[in-house]
Amino acid sequence: MTYNKRIERWSPWLLLVAVIALWQIICSAFEVSEFIFPSPWRIWTQFWEFKTIIAGHAWRTFWVTMAGFGLAIVVGVLLGFVIGSSRIAYAAVYPLMTAFNALPKAAFVPILVVWFGIGVGPAILTAFLISFFPIMVNIATGLATLEPELEDVLRVLGAKRWDVLIKIGLPRSMPYFYGSLKVAITLAFVGTTVSEMTAANEGIGYLLISAGSAMQMGLAFAGLVVVGAMAMLMYEVFSAIERHTTGWAHRGTQG
Secondary structure, rough: OHHHHHHHHHHHHHHHHHHHHHHHHHHHOOOOOOOOOOHHHEEEEEEHHHHHHHHHHHHHHHHHHHHOOOHHHHHHHHHHHHHHOOOOHHHHEEEEHHHHHOOHHHHHHHHHHHOOOOOOOHHHHHHHHHHHHHHHHHHHHHOOOOOEEEEHHHHHHOOOOOHHHHHHHHHHHHHHHHHHHHHHHHHHHHHHHHHHHHHHHHHHHHHHHHHHHHOOOOHHHHHHHHHHHHHHHHHHHHHHHHHHOHHHHHHHOOO
């Protein structure tokens, strides 16, 4: 491994350590109140003290998020395929989906509570609503931007429209698809957490509200750190899958 590769590999961790160190120095030097802005050390002590409670809430947030995210993948891929494979569908549906995506998803939470009650239902659906759009858009874009010249050549060789979409369009869309997954999974955690803050009695979102009302700011920040860690972990999982399945699309970055 070359020196530049080693630097590139460790640069996120080095930056994280530098940020934490600077954060701790500022809190200590200016004697910032732990009730206003806790130091990294305070966050760590609160995390360790309440690790069992945090783990329970984190597991609930994780599986609820993955349920909503799985639903988003199914719906996003199907809608993206329909929109990207037809110019009429693209022209008719895409503007409506864009308008829908502009709506604040937090505003749907009270409506979902009325429909499904307090619990996992609103959280799963909020995670779905906030994360399916990037998947749909990227699949549709990958299919809709298939080169006309390539399609004409395939048609001359006897390929039907369905063959072009399945054998050429979908594989070509895979880099777009994995890129959308890495964005959508982070949004899904946001959706779940927001829903749990107003429509749940467990989960990291509920923990944030409870810790804030008890002035346990270190615990609240620990919850935020856990959400960020889970999102980063899933991001890396999809990045690893992407590298192993679409390496051909990233050959220019090798070496």
